[in-house]
Amino acid sequence: MITRKEVADRAGVSVAVVSYVLNNRSIVKEETRQKVLAVINELGYRPNQTARSLKTRxxxxxxxxxxxxxxxxxxxxxxxxxxxxxxxxxxxxxxxxxxxxxxxxxxxxxxxxxxxxxxxxxxxxxxxxxxxxxxxxxxxxxxxxxxxxxxxxxxVDWIAEMRRLIVHLREQGHEQIAFMTAGDPQDPIAHRLIAFREAMRLEGLNLPEPFILEGAGRFERAFEALTTTLTQGFDFTALIAANDLMAAGCLAACRESGILVPQQLAVAGCEDILMSSQVSPALTTICYPRxxxxxxxxxxxxxxxxGDNRTTPRLEGKLSVRASTVENPLKVKSYSN
Amino acid sequence: MITRKEVADRAGVSVAVVSYVLNNRSIVKEETRQKVLAVINELGYRPNQTARSLKTRxxxxxxxxxxxxxxxxxxxxxxxxxxxxxxxxxxxxxxxxxxxxxxxxxxxxxxxxxxxxxxxxxxxxxxxxxxxxxxxxxxxxxxxxxxxxxxxxxxVDWIAEMRRLIVHLREQGHEQIAFMTAGDPQDPIAHRLIAFREAMRLEGLNLPEPFILEGAGRFERAFEALTTTLTQGFDFTALIAANDLMAAGCLAACRESGILVPQQLAVAGCEDILMSSQVSPALTTICYPRxxxxxxxxxxxxxxxxGDNRTTPRLEGKLSVRASTVENPLKVKSYSN
CATH class of the missing domain: 3.40.50.2300 (Response regulator)
Structure with missing residues (x-):
């Protein structure tokens, strides 16, 4: 097993300096720190190995x-x-x-x-x-x-979840499906836009450029973004929002603009938070297995x-079909798995 | 200034033991710990005084x-x-x-x-x-x-907030007002029940015993509690829930039980979370200045x-009047302050 002393010798520093680097103390010069980290990687030194195997600390x-x-x-x-x-x-x-x-x-x-x-x-x-x-x-x-x-x-596997939702929307006659994303590619829901695009391709709805709105992940911003779009005219018949707060903002925007949901625009979300079943009309959404x-x-x-190895579990959501995509949701078959 | 040494001498322990007590280390016997804490209180010893005045640590x-x-x-x-x-x-x-x-x-x-x-x-x-x-x-x-x-x-001053809500409900003809609380007296919303009782008294609605429901602060539990009550028959015409999640659960219970809100039962909440303006009917609630x-x-x-002294600010909410207490909320005067 590699020791701290060996790391120190190879890096040409004292053992104390190695400890400082390991404890991320700011007193070590950046250049020295980088050198020590490089040696640690090179030698494969593992500071807590012993401690870990003893299940201490x-x-x-x-x-x-x-x-x-x-x-x-x-x-x-x-x-x-x-x-x-x-x-x-x-x-x-x-x-x-x-x-x-x-x-x-x-x-x-x-x-x-x-x-x-x-x-x-x-x-x-x-x-x-x-x-x-x-x-x-x-x-x-x-x-x-x-x-x-x-x-x-x-x-969950977001591509599979999106495909299930897109299949449902197609069954209601929708092919022109818009998507509302957060906008910021670092946002955790940005992944859902990537999955949407791929799911559309896999379902053969390979639109030249689907209509993408940005709602910053928030109710108010989604409300504003969709209100602007509705005012300017739109040629999609269904809209998926990357989270339910934005979907609720979209429902409110339709209500204010006099757009009937789902007759003039079907709206769906992605999480199934509590609010989604209580808004009017109730929101069709991917029920995320929280x-x-x-x-x-x-x-x-x-x-x-x-210290145990364990495989990453594969989890699956289901589709909660409600009145925001179908006029009589009781007549729709269940999409649960 | 009292020193750690003086505390140790008075308590008949070493300075190290005083330090252990101050650092809440478990190695000190409970009896000794209590003795040291008593001496600290008696002498008015303040461990961090110097450090604090130097604004360090x-x-x-x-x-x-x-x-x-x-x-x-x-x-x-x-x-x-x-x-x-x-x-x-x-x-x-x-x-x-x-x-x-x-x-x-x-x-x-x-x-x-x-x-x-x-x-x-x-x-x-x-x-x-x-x-x-x-x-x-x-x-x-x-x-x-x-x-x-x-x-x-x-x-906020919950008594004042509750009085404003009760005045609104009386204007709509309600005198038999029920209240839904969490149930647990340690629950942070338990204070709102105390305020409700006092507000009712101050408004002269000194009911022998107002009807109190328990909803554990949650949507589902509130739904169940009110559904049971509605099934058994009830003689109140308005219901205030101590938080909005429970109020939303009450609205859902009325919907399921075929009770018209506000015609057969007016429902109000206490926080004005986002969901409250989006449920159907939209919820009248105390808008908490979050x-x-x-x-x-x-x-x-x-x-x-x-180390500065500052008085505790006094904050005030307002009443958001919506369709869960009045059939046409646009005609009601604003209760904002």
Whole structure:
């Protein structure tokens, strides 16, 4: 096993400096830090190997890095994360950080948590390498807006979910299907636009350019964006919003603009938050398995913390068909799986 | 200034033991710990006095202890807490703890945060005394379910808010007004029932015993509770729910049971979350000033961290009158302040 001393010798620094780098202390010059990290990677040094195998040094805490605490979709996931963690005697901290403060985050988390769950937030390549080196496991709930190849993702297969929704809309006679996305490619729901495009292609609805609206993931912004579009005239007959808050904003926009849903425009969402079944008309939406995703992602993280290998589970949603896409939803067959 | 040595001498222990007690280390026997804490209180010893006056030892972090992360009402408050904290370069951790783990919480927070915001959670008397001794400021958003006299509260005056809502309901001809509460007296919304009773008394609607339902603060439980009541027969004409999730559950129960809202039963809520304006019929509710409460509570906490004294602000909500209490809400005068 490689020792800290060997790393120090190869890098031409003292053992103390190696420790400072491992603890991410700011007193080390950037140049030195990079050199030490390079040697650590080269030699394959693993600081916590012994400690880990003895299952010691546990803090009993995990951190959840949240993108937007104001969305009830994420709130619902947090409940299940908490529940699962509690069963294993872990306590959970929620935090949302700005990319500019990612360095600071390392200092905050190192030695204080045993693992990290990403709930819509992404880590830079350097941070991924850092946590990997520190053997601090990271699991992402939801496919991230940007690719993080080394981090396991617990999520549904969005292409399959979108195909099921598109098939339903086609059965109602829709081929001109617009999509509302957040706008920011780093946004965690950006992945759903990619899946929509691919699902449209697979369903043979290869539009030259489907109509894409941007609603920033929020009710108000979606309301404004669709209101503008409705005023200017539109040639799509159905609209899928990448989350339910935006879909609800779209329903409100139709109501205000006197557009009948679903007769003049069918509207669908992507999460099935509580609100979606209570709005008027009730929203057809992809019912996201929040409980399963929350529980499975937490279980995967806890397994990784214990040093066990476990495959990433495959989860599936279902379609909740309601009055926003069909005039009499009771007559539609169930799309549950 | 009292020194640690003086505390040790008076308590008949070593200076190290005093330090252990101050750092909440579990190696000290409970009896010894109590003795040391008694001496600390008696002598008025303040461990961080010097550090504080030099404005050092800041961690740049505050903890928010959340009761229920699944409620969009609390999610909305969190957004403003984050926003305000960020402006002062503070990062925020959200956490919900079980009362049984309150001791553990001390170890987690001490030395890691500069202050605590309570968002629906309560602290035991002992914890309050501990944080007070450690000069770790605590501020509560919302009147807590149980009294915590030493902790400043940033909230609306619920009696005044309830009176405004009751006046509105009386104008619509209602005198038999039922109330749905959470049930658990420790629940953060329990305070709203106390305010309702007092407001009814002040408005001269001193019913021998108003009809009280319990909905556990959740949509589903409220739906079940009201459905049962509607089945059994009821003699109230209006119902106020202590939060909007329960009010939405009540609207759904009326819909399922064929009870017309507001003609057969007027329904009102207490928060004005996004969903409340989008349900059918739209919900009349007390519009809680979430932005102001979130910003002011955080500002108060940051002031206390900086050692400044600041009075607790008085905040006011307004009434959002919608179709769940009046058939034509456009004709009703505004109750905004």
């Amino acid at each position: 546990k803090t009993g805490q995990i951190a959840v890095l949240v993108h937007f605490v104001g969305n009830p979709f994420e709130g619902g996931l947090l409940l299940y994360i908490e529940k699962k963690a509690k069963l294993s005697n872990y306590s959970v901290f929620f935090h949302s950080f700005e990319p500019a403060r990612e360095e600071e985050l390392k200092n905050t988390l190192m030695g204080r948590v045993d693992g990290i769950l990403l709930l819509g937030q992404t880590l830079s390549e350097e941070s991924q390498a850092f946590y990997n080196l520190m053997e601090l496991p990271v699991v992402s709930l939801m496919h991230p807006g940007v690719s993080m190849p080394s981090i396991p993702v617990v999520d 409980m399963e995703v929350g529980l499975e992602a937490t279980e995967l993280l806890l397994s990784l913390i214990d | 800041k961690t740049g972090q505050i903890a928010v202890l959340v009761h229920f992360v699944g409620n969009p009402f609390e999610g909305g408050l969190l957004l403003y807490i984050e926003k305000k904290a960020k402006l002062s370069n503070y990062s925020v951790f959200f956490h919900s703890f079980e009362p049984a783990r309150e001791e553990e919480l001390k170890n987690t927070l001490m030395g890691r945060v500069d202050g605590i915001l309570l968002l629906g959670q309560t602290l035991s008397e002992e914890s309050q005394a501990f944080y007070n001794l450690m000069e770790l400021p605590v501020v509560s958003l919302m009147h807590p379910g149980v009294s915590m006299p030493s902790i400043p509260v940033v909230d 932005m102001e409460v979130g910003l002011e509570a955080t500002e108060l906490l940051l002031s206390l961290i900086d």
